[in-house]
Amino acid sequence: MQASTLTALFLLFLATNAIVRIWLAQRQIRHVQAHRDQVPIEFAEKISLHSHQRAADYTTARTRLRITEAVFDVAVLLVLTMGGVLGWLYQAFDGWFTSTLWRDVALIAGVSVLLGVIHLPFSLYRQFKLEQQFGFNRMTPKLFVADTLKGLLVGGLLGLPLLTLILWLMTSAGTNWWVWAWASWAAFNFMVMLIFPTWIAPLFNKFTPLQDESLKDRINALAKRCDFAIQGLFVMDGSKRSAHGNAYFTGFGKSRRIVFFDTLLSKLSPTEIEAVLAHELGHFKHKHIVKRLVVSLLTSLLMFALLGWLTQQPWFYAGLGVTPLTNDNNGVALLLFFLVLPVFTFLLTPVTSWLSRRDEFEADRFAASQSPSSELVSALVKLFNDNAATLTPDPVHSAFYDSHPPATIRIRALAAA
Numbered sequence: 001m002q003a004s005t006l007t008a009l010f011l012l013f014l015a016t017n018a019i020v021r022i023w024l025a026q027r028q029i030r031h032v033q034a035h036r037d038q039v040p041i042e043f044a045e046k047i048s049l050h051s052h053q054r055a056a057d058y059t060t061a062r063t064r065l066r067i068t069e070a071v072f073d074v075a076v077l078l079v080l081t082m083g084g085v086l087g088w089l090y091q092a093f094d095g096w097f098t099s100t101l102w103r104d105v106a107l108i109a110g111v112s113v114l115l116g117v118i119h120l121p122f123s124l125y126r127q128f129k130l131e132q133q134f135g136f137n138r139m140t141p142k143l144f145v146a147d148t149l150k151g152l153l154v155g156g157l158l159g160l161p162l163l164t165l166i167l168w169l170m171t172s173a174g175t176n177w178w179v180w181a182w183a184s185w186a187a188f189n190f191m192v193m194l195i196f197p198t199w200i201a202p203l204f205n206k207f208t209p210l211q212d213e214s215l216k217d218r219i220n221a222l223a224k225r226c227d228f229a230i231q232g233l234f235v236m237d238g239s240k241r242s243a244h245g246n247a248y249f250t251g252f253g254k255s256r257r258i259v260f261f262d263t264l265l266s267k268l269s270p271t272e273i274e275a276v277l278a279h280e281l282g283h284f285k286h287k288h289i290v291k292r293l294v295v296s297l298l299t300s301l302l303m304f305a306l307l308g309w310l311t312q313q314p315w316f317y318a319g320l321g322v323t324p325l326t327n328d329n330n331g332v333a334l335l336l337f338f339l340v341l342p343v344f345t346f347l348l349t350p351v352t353s354w355l356s357r358r359d360e361f362e363a364d365r366f367a368a369s370q371s372p373s374s375e376l377v378s379a380l381v382k383l384f385n386d387n388a389a390t391l392t393p394d395p396v397h398s399a400f401y402d403s404h405p406p407a408t409i410r411i412r413a414l415a416a417a
Helices: 003-034 049-080 085-096 100-118 120-133 141-172 177-203 213-225 270-285 288-310 314-318 330-370 373-386 395-401 407-416
Strands: 207-209 233-236 247-250 257-261
Touching: 003 049, 003 314, 003 330, 003 395, 049 085, 049 100, 049 120, 049 330, 049 373, 085 100, 085 330, 100 120, 100 141, 100 330, 120 141, 141 177, 141 330, 177 247, 177 257, 177 288, 213 270, 247 270, 257 270, 270 288, 270 330, 270 373, 288 330, 314 330, 330 373, 330 395, 330 407, 373 407
Parallel strands: 233 257
Antiparallel strands: 207 233, 247 257
């Protein structure tokens, strides 16, 4: 392939992605606003018109912000690649370091921090303007700064050793370095899954054992029926950051636990909580998590194999605005690859969304077999209402992006169950 061909393909995909993103966002806004003044009949007795309109306005505000952010991301990527900024940084870092390994580590870490800084205004606006406007924000500026600094610290302590190892393997492990790099990546992900519940998550939130004995008995009975071993039931102080409610499973083996946001426990009844957990256990029972993990590992293996080939192709660098140096170019190759990979894979989003929605329907059916489907319907309606989730998404936008079925379709399926 010629460098000019890659440049043309990159610009074509980048422009197509931007057009599709904006077109889908505008469809979403028009559709949601067109249905703003009428609650869908399935929810007419449970959700007020005021709440429905609030959800429509919240969805519209978030979508408009995503349009702005998408345009900004395109501009940043063009400046970094075709604008020559990444190439300039590469040359500068090469002059500052005598070791190519430390040069590459510093280059990737520096660009990562730079991208985080230039995206910071979006995070601030989303948290303290948009979420505040609709009554969801409970985070203080002090907590935001603390979270950001803790995130940088954890990312550095975990990410920099992995990055250094992969870059070292790229130089020292021969032509099949990518196999060893992938194995290191896989081992790292398993390690994070193991330590996250007990070592990482508590750095950001407080976790206390669930105190409600009747609810604990109900959950343990459900887990026993589903042959699911629980190592702990915990409540997380999610309310100090947001009014949104949630619950999740985390960890594996002896570190496996169920975590409830305190906001969720305050909104749902015990039978509704049981129904929500039955849905999550449906994912476990149908091995959705294991299947997704296997797919993720296989996909990452293919990506590392592709990267291993691209690092040897001069047109890969030149086609994306970087002039290769005479010594190894592993760091900039790794950086370019992960910067531009989303450009070439974005149009696969509807496939992954459809697979996720299929799993959600399957988990719903399992939940309906373990507890009355009316309880899950009731819980979902409350969560849709409290989280200001739109009940009337644009069908095309939903099919492209949504990992969960639209509210109306999901409720109808549960009612049939």
